[in-house]
Amino acid sequence: MTVTDATASGAQAPEVSLPVALVVVDTGLPHLDRPFEYAVPQALSDAAQPGVRVKVRFAGQDLPGYVVERRARAEHTGRLAPIRSVVSEEQVLRPAILRLAEELAEAYAATVGDVLRLAIPPRHARAERALPMAAPDGADFTLSTDPAAWSAYPAGQALLRRLIEGDAPAAAWCAAPGAVGPEEDWPAAIAEAVGLTLLGGRGSLVVVPDHRDVERVDAALVRVLGPGQHVRLTADQGPQARYTSWLRVLRGHVPVAIGTRAAAYAPVDRLGLIVVWDDGDDLHEEPRAPYVHSADVARRRAAIEGAALILGGFGRSVRSQALVESGAVRSVTVTRAYARDHAPAATVAGESDTEQERDAGARSARLPTPAWRAAKEALASGPVLIQVPRRGYVPSLACRTCRARARCPNCQGPLKLDAAQAFPSCGWCSRQAPGWVCPVCEGTQVRSLVIGARRTAEELGRAFPGFAVLTSGAGTVLSRVPGRPALVIATPGAEPVADGGYAAALLLDAWALLDRPSLDAQPETLRRWLAAAALVRGRSLGGVVVVCGAPPDGAAPAVDALIRWDPVWLARNELTARAELGLPPVAVFAEATGDRKTLAEIAQRAGIASGATAFGPLALPSGDSHRLLLRTTTEAAPGLSGELRAIRAERSARKVAEPLRIRMHVDDPD
Known part of the structure; x- marks a missing residue:
């Protein structure tokens, strides 16, 4: 489907190079979750580059969107509606983040717009004007070639060597027990891994559960790398401060970002390492659609951008253990003798x-x-x-x-x-x-x-x-x-x-x-x-x-x-x-909440599409709605997610009034 507009006269003037723009429009409607073609007016040709925010005419109203591609020809044979305006020339949507959003939307039966609202913060014009475009001169830092914080781990040195060489190892890291000094605790270990990645010419991203962990990692990074090498991304910064920090990452002013849940999408340039600390903490789970987990975002993004991945904590989540046993990540722990002596x-x-x-x-x-x-x-x-x-x-x-x-x-x-x-x-x-x-x-x-x-x-x-x-x-x-x-x-x-x-x-x-x-x-x-x-x-x-x-x-x-x-x-x-009982992460579950008739239809369709087993629908304690659980294998999960996305799109196109909430519980070790 392509938007047309009679006012598009002259929008495809010969002097415009690549006169067609593919735009992801924030409609909020599942059945319209795809890019649309628009004409690029001559006056906006230089500004309407891939990744920028734009305003377009859609269904009789001006809606925000992102340019994702410029083309020489349109697939649509009629006239194209022109882009109304370029909100900002800042290229905020990176191709890798768009690909990540598409992958997450497919896995979680969501829309790309749902993910992009989490990935890209709202624009703050004053912050864009105040921050210089050119990156300041980089601050120098020194780092020991034999980091003390990793000396207790038999596999630690091999992990660090691969980081500095530019490889992309993946590790499930159990931090050493015992209260140690700030030079050897887990924030210091993260800072040393980040520093070695930086020595290899790549940036890093650190995601932690809460602001107290941010403060500890922040202090460790200053101690190891020196000031000016990283920014913090947390909700308590305020709109302007947080957007300024995010822009500093986007514009390449700093190579390292640390923060809570949403920081997993930070546009770090030449990303070489993603660290998720304490991935078992439920603060890593997004409470809004599409309900993604920071560890899953990090794992998928590391694969897309060729970055290393470290899932750390004092414990070991079942999710991380499934990744270890599948061979996707390697286990990094201290020896049993060390644990006995230091715990x-x-x-x-x-x-x-x-x-x-x-x-x-x-x-x-x-x-x-x-x-x-x-x-x-x-x-x-x-x-x-x-x-x-x-x-x-x-x-x-x-x-x-x-x-x-x-x-x-x-x-x-x-x-x-x-x-x-x-x-x-x-x-x-x-x-x-x-x-x-x-x-x-x-x-x-x-x-x-x-x-x-x-x-x-x-x-x-x-x-x-x-x-x-x-x-x-x-x-x-x-x-x-x-x-x-x-x-x-x-x-x-x-x-x-x-x-x-x-x-x-x-x-x-x-x-x-x-x-x-x-x-x-x-x-x-x-x-x-x-x-x-x-x-x-x-x-x-x-x-x-x-x-x-x-x-x-x-x-x-x-x-x-x-x-x-x-x-x-x-x-x-x-x-x-859990493998014996068919529970996550060995199996994938989908949860649907709505009226009984709708859920019964969903159960039938999901069973045909992916062989899912249905549990319910059962009435919720409130009595106003019912809940349905669908279980399938990890191999059949894409089919289940695709069918649920199709159901959401069909209901959206028909403007069905009854609410339907769909949530995928994805803990796929593959």
């Missing part, structure tokens, strides 16, 4: 018979005697980290008599306590429930199901008088704490770095993480525990980690993997189990 000594409170004889409640108590004793001893030499799975005061309540979950009388949301003397309030509608009565037994008293970080801080402050109590979590996240004795209570992901490392860490309410109704419960629990344990001093320096509240039967692989510091073992076991 803190991890124990389970109440595990030994002696402890159970001394304290019968050692396994069930929230802060059992062995954990209290370990914290007391550790406070003599440094700070103690206490990881609490839940934020708030008491985030979950139950009836004291029958143990039924306490729910809001208004909306059935979970009740919680925000302070010691407060009335129960709803976690959904925020209404208070001062006169709550249990609908099961008519009881009026409540008890806590899970204790939050603030209540934990109160309890531990009384248990350890005379020591400072610091909290880090939602609302107040600490980056660093001093190395003097103190209690640091933090929720997972908000643990601050302690100067010199923590003397001990207590991992409370282990059951709350292990019992979550999630496919990733075990790997995610281990990931959170390893992130906390990695901040603790090594075994040789007296560092200890105590797991509190583990299941009494001992059937928790995450606990075993923590004690042995063996995340690869857990990831391999998880992958084997």
Whole structure:
């Protein structure tokens, strides 16, 4: 389909070279997700180059778009509508990013426009005018030819050698345990890999989960490369600052970019390395369509641009393990002997018979005697980290008599306590429930199901008088704490770095993480525990980690993997189990939400197109819509995605009013 316009007179004047432009128009409509031909007016011929933003007439209105190609002839035989204007002469859409957007759209049953909205930030005219076009003189930097941060990895030197030689290795990297100095920790390792890539004449891209990780990598890059070699790309910069940083990458002012999720699309020139840190963190997953994961974006982009890829973390995600076993990436880890010597000594409170004889409640108590004793001893030499799975005061309540979950009388949301003397309030509608009565037994008293970080801080402050109590979590996240004795209570992901490392860490309410109704419960629990344990001093320096509240039967692989510091073992076991059950990443799932009749039709069509197995449709708790799950093999996934894209396009063309949400769960190891 090609847009025509009677006003295109003279648009194809002989003096215009390549008078036809192929334009990706941001229509927002799936059935129009393809480039359209437009005529290039003579006045815009020099400006309307591939990659620039333009305005075009489409369906009676001016819409934004990107020029992706200039042609000598049009495929359409009639008149072409002219490009209305060139918004900016900045060539913001690189060919490699367009190819990446097309590939992601095909894999995730999405549109190219969905991906480009994530990849290219909104234009900020003032930033474009303020930033000079020419790159400043490059700053010099020096780098050791024998980077210290990679010396503990048997495969580390080979990886770095290939980076400096311009190769494109792919690695799943398990960072070394033990709290080490800034010259040897994981940000330093990333900075050294980036520096060696830069010595080889190529740029790098580093994607991390949150702003605290950005700050640590930023400091490491300044320390290793010197100032002026990189920019930060984060949402908290503000529109102008972030667009200015993005332009500096686009115009070649800097060869390195670091940032959170959206930084995976940064237009780094001569891209040679992409690093994704902690790829198991759900912050890497885009909450908007097409719901892509940073690791998948990085993997596909590395293949397109011939760049190296490092998927790093203290743990090993099942996704990364699938890539290792498929041969797509190589495993980079420390030796078992190194892990034993440098990881803190991890124990389970109440595990030994002696402890159970001394304290019968050692396994069930929230802060059992062995954990209290370990914290007391550790406070003599440094700070103690206490990881609490839940934020708030008491985030979950139950009836004291029958143990039924306490729910809001208004909306059935979970009740919680925000302070010691407060009335129960709803976690959904925020209404208070001062006169709550249990609908099961008519009881009026409540008890806590899970204790939050603030209540934990109160309890531990009384248990350890005379020591400072610091909290880090939602609302107040600490980056660093001093190395003097103190209690640091933090929720997972908000643990601050302690100067010199923590003397001990207590991992409370282990059951709350292990019992979550999630496919990733075990790997995610281990990931959170390893992130906390990695901040603790090594075994040789007296560092200890105590797991509190583990299941009494001992059937928790995450606990075993923590004690042995063996995340690869857990990831391999998880992958084997999922292969037997046909679960991701061995299989691909698609999720569709809508009315029952539509979902039944989708199930039939998807089964024919890709041999997908349908689960549902099943009514959602709200009762307003239904959900359908489709499972297929990784080999048949393109057929399933293509059929779902076709269904979206057909509904869009027919202007079907009923909402339909489609989401692909893609964890393809091939």
